[in-house]
Amino acid sequence: MKVKVCGTTSVRDAVLAADAGADALGFIFAPVSRRLVTPQAAREAGLSVGATVARVGVFLGQGLDEVLRVADAARLSAVQLHGPLSSLYVEGVAAYYPVLRVVRPAELAQAAHMWRTDPRVTLMLDAPEPGGGVPLDWAALKADFPAGAWLAGGLGPENVAQAIGVLGPAGVDAVSRLEARPGLKDAAAVRAFVQAARSTQASYPQ
Template identity: 55%
Template sequence: MSRTRVKICGTTSAEDALLAQDAGADAIGLIFASISKRRVDVAAARRISLALDPSFGRIGVFLDASLDEVLRTAHEARLSAVQVHGEVGDAFLDVLLNFWPVLRALRPGDEIPTPRTGLSLLFDAAKPGGGVPFDWRSVPFPAGAWLAGGLSPENVCEAMTLLRPFGVDAVSSLERGPGRKDPARVRAFVEQSRRFDGERFLSS
């Protein structure tokens, strides 16, 4: 039985990145969208990436970025995968998939792209990072997809029980303030996710 992946998004410092790694998460999210209060620049993202174990996931989060910007940033920041929000066409995804695994972020009601090798789907709330879950029953949730949008230590097991996602992703519920992680909440989120996996294994 595969383990659910856990991503701690909106990471802005090496200290918080190492916290996520030490807590047992699988990846962090580094946000490059200019509208985000958790945005990091390329130099900061590179420092964070280099502080981590090379096998630990470093996922860059982009909103309506040009292909050249994503390619350049992913290379310079030493990312291991990219997550794209906004208007993204098939040709855009095909080029990215030549270089990195891609998480395609979708909101409820968005069209699901054609499956491709290296492409995963991430279902998020209409306002990413807003801390409010969407109706988990409102989307056709395919096997192998990630879930984000308002997840917290308090509700992640419920979400996992309902949808059985490949991965779970949290931001605002794990913070003391925008971009500043709460260590106890980060650890609790990872622990609750792992507890669900353990109970699922015992009941199978």
């Protein structure tokens, strides 16, 4: 079980998440996001917590060259890809960085079949509107949820244990329910989220 705190925009929030026990920080480079961060700011925040915490860049609709350029400048350790993308594009990124490939519920079965044998690509199931804070219907997705996949979409301290209990993901990811406002983490919510995920994983082994 891995825990990712996404939408990190500052050294303060990076340190907060790392101190709470998060395994990974998410830095959003999609221009449409209210949590947009520069590569330089992401690099500073990521390096402030040391190499044991993964630094994941979140991209939507950017060209392959731009993704690789930003990933290098920000010193990322993995890349999270949203949106409709060709398999060649995903493979192009995966040649350089481990990939979290984000899919919606309607895409899950096909994506699981496509990437089931590629160790460089891990699926992440997310809501149709990422960062919107609306949970998925976990029970309805149980039959198609592949082993080793991550879960996002409306997760927070109050529901992550239930989500893990239903789907047994390899990792969980949260943004909006961990914030005081977009781009600023709520310290108590971050700690509670990580603690809830950690306390649940022993009951639902992979």
